[in-house]
Amino acid sequence: MPKPLTENTTVTANQPAQIIELVQRCTAQRTPIVDYGHAHKTLGHPPPPDHIQLILQNNTIEHYDRDLVVRVEAGTTIAKLQATLKKSNQFLPIDAHDDMTLGEVITHNVFGPLRVGFGAMRDLLLGLRYIDGHSRDIHVGGRTVKNVAGYDVTRLMVGSLGELGCIYEATLRTSAIPQTVLSVELSIDTPRRLDAITTDLLVSDVGPVHLALHAQANHWRVHLAYFGHTAGCRAQSNALETFLNRFAPELKIDRTQETTLDQDAQQRTRRSQWRRHTPALVKLIVPLAATGAVCRQLSQWATTYTTLQIDALPAHGRVFAGGDLDADSAHKLDLHTSQLAASVGGLRIWYARPTGTQSIDPWPPALTDRATLTKLKHAMDPHNLFNPGRFITAQQ
Amino acid sequence: MAAAIETVLNRLREVVGDEGVLADRNELVAYECDGLPIAKGVPTAVVFPTDTGQVAECVRVLAKLGVPIVPRGSGTGLTGGCVVFGGGVIVSTSRMTRIESIDLANRVAVVGAGVRNLALNEAVAARGTPMGATEGGWLRFSPDPSSQSASTIGGNAATNAGGINTLKYGVTTSHVLGVEVVLADGAVVRTGGGLCDGVGADLTGLLCGSEGTLGIITRVWCRLTAGPRHFRTVYAEFGCMREACQTVSDVVASGVVPTSMEIMDGQMIGVIEQAFGYGFSAGAGALLLIEIDGVEAVLDEQLESVVRICGANGAEGVRHCADAQERAELWRVRKRAFGAIGRISRSYCTQDACVPRSKLPEAIEAITAIGGRYGLKVTHIFHAGDGNVHPILLFDEDDADDVQRVLAASEAILEYCVSIGGTITGEHGVGVEKLHLMEKMFNSATMAAFGDIKAAFDPDGCINDGKLIPSDRIRIELKGVTGMNVPGGAG
Numbered sequence: 001m002p003k004p005l006t007e008n009t010t011v012t013a014n015q016p017a018q019i020i021e022l023v024q025r026c027t028a029q030r031t032p033i034v035d036y037g038h039a040h041k042t043l044g045h046p047p048p049p050d051h052i053q054l055i056l057q058n059n060t061i062e063h064y065d066r067d068l069v070v071r072v073e074a075g076t077t078i079a080k081l082q083a084t085l086k087k088s089n090q091f092l093p094i095d096a097h098d099d100m101t102l103g104e105v106i107t108h109n110v111f112g113p114l115r116v117g118f119g120a121m122r123d124l125l126l127g128l129r130y131i132d133g134h135s136r137d138i139h140v141g142g143r144t145v146k147n148v149a150g151y152d153v154t155r156l157m158v159g160s161l162g163e164l165g166c167i168y169e170a171t172l173r174t175s176a177i178p179q180t181v182l183s184v185e186l187s188i189d190t191p192r193r194l195d196a197i198t199t200d201l202l203v204s205d206v207g208p209v210h211l212a213l214h215a216q217a218n219h220w221r222v223h224l225a226y227f228g229h230t231a232g233c234r235a236q237s238n239a240l241e242t243f244l245n246r247f248a249p250e251l252k253i254d255r256t257q258e259t260t261l262d263q264d265a266q267q268r269t270r271r272s273q274w275r276r277h278t279p280a281l282v283k284l285i286v287p288l289a290a291t292g293a294v295c296r297q298l299s300q301w302a303t304t305y306t307t308l309q310i311d312a313l314p315a316h317g318r319v320f321a322g323g324d325l326d327a328d329s330a331h332k333l334d335l336h337t338s339q340l341a342a343s344v345g346g347l348r349i350w351y352a353r354p355t356g357t358q359s360i361d362p363w364p365p366a367l368t369d370r371a372t373l374t375k376l377k378h379a380m381d382p383h384n385l386f387n388p389g390r391f392i393t394a395q396q
Numbered sequence: 397m398a399a400a401i402e403t404v405l406n407r408l409r410e411v412v413g414d415e416g417v418l419a420d421r422n423e424l425v426a427y428e429c430d431g432l433p434i435a436k437g438v439p440t441a442v443v444f445p446t447d448t449g450q451v452a453e454c455v456r457v458l459a460k461l462g463v464p465i466v467p468r469g470s471g472t473g474l475t476g477g478c479v480v481f482g483g484g485v486i487v488s489t490s491r492m493t494r495i496e497s498i499d500l501a502n503r504v505a506v507v508g509a510g511v512r513n514l515a516l517n518e519a520v521a522a523r524g525t526p527m528g529a530t531e532g533g534w535l536r537f538s539p540d541p542s543s544q545s546a547s548t549i550g551g552n553a554a555t556n557a558g559g560i561n562t563l564k565y566g567v568t569t570s571h572v573l574g575v576e577v578v579l580a581d582g583a584v585v586r587t588g589g590g591l592c593d594g595v596g597a598d599l600t601g602l603l604c605g606s607e608g609t610l611g612i613i614t615r616v617w618c619r620l621t622a623g624p625r626h627f628r629t630v631y632a633e634f635g636c637m638r639e640a641c642q643t644v645s646d647v648v649a650s651g652v653v654p655t656s657m658e659i660m661d662g663q664m665i666g667v668i669e670q671a672f673g674y675g676f677s678a679g680a681g682a683l684l685l686i687e688i689d690g691v692e693a694v695l696d697e698q699l700e701s702v703v704r705i706c707g708a709n710g711a712e713g714v715r716h717c718a719d720a721q722e723r724a725e726l727w728r729v730r731k732r733a734f735g736a737i738g739r740i741s742r743s744y745c746t747q748d749a750c751v752p753r754s755k756l757p758e759a760i761e762a763i764t765a766i767g768g769r770y771g772l773k774v775t776h777i778f779h780a781g782d783g784n785v786h787p788i789l790l791f792d793e794d795d796a797d798d799v800q801r802v803l804a805a806s807e808a809i810l811e812y813c814v815s816i817g818g819t820i821t822g823e824h825g826v827g828v829e830k831l832h833l834m835e836k837m838f839n840s841a842t843m844a845a846f847g848d849i850k851a852a853f854d855p856d857g858c859i860n861d862g863k864l865i866p867s868d869r870i871r872i873e874l875k876g877v878t879g880m881n882v883p884g885g886a887g
Contacts, residue, residue: 143817146779150837152606318593379852
């Protein structure tokens with residue numbers, strides 16, 4: 001007779017069979033299994049007070065280095081995975097903090113500036129193993145880079161916020177570590193200018209592998225980089241100067257630095273570190289060519305009300321804004337970002353809400369696919385065990 | 397029965413007009429199969445809606461009357477996925493051909509599901525770039541299946557189509573930002589849209605490649621990406637397939653990411669020479685085509701690296717070109733290769749599987765040997781860079797034994813591919829052709845989960861039931877059918 005689960009406890013699972021047993025016991029006892037990840041604890045509606053927290057294994061199962069493919073347990077941290085891959089001169093081309101687990105990166109669709117050159121998790125993920133709400137051990141996708149057998153549940157799980165099952169293993173593409181990384185920093189008077197030139201920049205010979213926009217004390221900076229052979233990186237950097245002189249003379253190259261992948265990754269992490277600790281953080285997803293304009297409006301709004309930190313991915317229409325806001329300012333920011341997102345056909349999501357702002361809905365207004373997602377949640381997690389109520393409301 | 401059919405047709409005519417319903421038996425024959433003629437079934441009717449509203453209304457009418465619904469684009473699929481078995485109505489998207497918008501600054505095009513892949517690409521390329529800042533710069537919808545002049549964007553999305561460029565640029569799902577889909581109850585759902593990111597599980601990802609079993613895709617938001625402007629194309633001849641395959645594995649392991657790597661064996665080289673007289677060496681055992689694209693400043697260095705790897709693996713002749721015309725001619729020959737196979741065999745069956753790229757050398761030998769065990773000749777031309785093998789089994793369609801041996805050998809080949817970490821289909825899909833192999837690829841729990849997903853979207857099995865996953869309501873048995881003449885058309 002298994003011991004009854006103690007609520008609000010942490011359970012470590014070493015094998016899929018143990019997760020299955022846990023899901024069965026939680027089903028019988030109607031105890032939710034909660035995993036919001038390290039960096040996303042404040043995203044979405046809070047978990048029910050009584051729940052079980054699951055800790056998963058943390059190993060690389062197999063690195064098919066000649067195929068540039070790796071199979072990893074979902075509890076593996078990004079730091080550990082990158083260290084393993086580095087031994088074979090490879091890396092996982094995704095912007096995620098070292099302490100995040102692979103499972104968290106998948107279920108929250110974590111991405112950053114590298115998406116320009118390498119895609120996001122939906123492009124890197126080849127296969128998944130997870131336990132669903134029926135206590136079944138599901139294996140989808142595989143280790144080949146092309147695979148259209150069966151429903152693409154692998155991609156479905158990307159960004160699923162841990163609501164559809166417990167992922168315990170993933171298979172991913174990797175990339176070769178580039179010989180040279182050339183990082184370039186530019187200053188720009190107004191981020192709106194980026195909206196006009198980003199497409200041409202990406203289509204040209206000076207298209208970078210990563211691109212990000214940051215506001216630092218009312219100064220806008222663009223960070224980009226080239227990966228590859230030294231001569232090629234230098235040629236691109238020189239061509240960038242010519243491109244800017246001709247088409248965007250107001251963008252000035254402040255610094256060009258030859259660096260390593262590790263150093264470049266550290267810089268990217270450092271630039272996004274503020275988001276991990278800020279009490280108020282809102283994300284806007286907007287049409288690509290509206291990114292700069294949205295950043296500018298947020299910046300202008302901030303000069304009236306408060307101080308905001310802003311960063312954005314101009315190639316992917318993602319803007320983060322946040323800071324040490326009190327409840328009143330957060331409510332005002334909510335109104336502003338909601339209107340801003342609606343005016344450009346975008347979405348706004350609260351990643352962290354300061355105390356006293358629980359009335360703010362973290363999610364954007366329901367889209368037409370919400371009902372379909374709810375049906376899927378019911379099909380895959382009929383007892384509403386996994387992160388219940390975080391985003392999807394259970395089907396009655 | 398006739399009265400019931402007439403009721404269905406009349407209701408559909410109310411929705412799409414007389415010109416939107418095809419019910420003449422002689423004309424319906426054109427819709428009895430796709431690129432897999434072994435799987436045939438004449439539909440009760442074909443309906444041609446012109447917008448999402450009409451599709452939704454047609455689905456409501458048909459679902460209410462209990463008539464099976466099968467979505468169809470231009471019918472270029474290779475697995476029987478858009479064929480009606482046992483009666484039903486095809487909902488064709490072929491008249492939904494409006495390119496609604498091409499937004500260069502946001503790098504997205506919104507198109508009706510019936511827009512042809514090539515038509516979209518021509519329209520996008522003609523627009524250049526927003527600022528015209530880069531000479532010759534252009535955007536495109538990257539997926540390039542061999543059928544791209546005929547196949548529709550909706551069909552590409554529904555089957556998650558591949559192509560020659562996928563090695564570097566990814567398959568269709570990586571280029572679809574969102575879809576509009578009509579569900580079995582007539583509800584219209586929009587996933588994603590013009591944005592690069594969304595909230596919650598990736599429904600767009602699930603719908604891509606669902607082979608029209610979860611709903612009918614009526615509109616697609618296509619991601620536009622930079623089209624390459626600088627190329628180097630290498631063609632290397634080898635004494636045997638193992639050397640060519642090893643070269644592919646070594647290029648992958650080196651970290652160079654070519655746009656494409658395609659292999660053909662000695663037999664195919666001979667066929668192509670007979671047909672097109674391109675100038676390949678008749679005695680070569682294998683030919684490897686490698687294309688790299690990117691920034692001009694780095695291409696020669698990458699080319700050097702690729703040529704070195706070819707040489708290290710015993711390439712007998714390595715040529716390369718940067719000339720656009722020569723390159724275009726090479727790829728034209730590659731894309732027409734399947735049409736030339738008739739010179740060596742009356743009938744042929746092209747299989748589609750994927751294996752880990754490091755296992756290509758042994759896999760190709762094993763597949764050829766399996767064909768031999770069944771008394772069949774096998775020839776190869778395939779997307780080697782993806783590990784996407786397309787063994788072509790040669791046979792005589794009038795020989796019933798031959799047909800049986802082809803079916804048995806196909807199954808053995810696919811089982812072998814699965815056994816070495818591969819998959820039963822890399823780009824063609826499951827349809828009805830590989831339905832019986834799904835349980836060899838997936839455990840019973842996963843098959844049950846697939847069934848649950850289907851039921852969540854389509855509880856009564858109204859739309860394309862019996863495709864992709866087995867159904868209790870409809871069973872399609874292909875084995876034992878003679879007169880097989882499978883044209884293939886891989887990749």
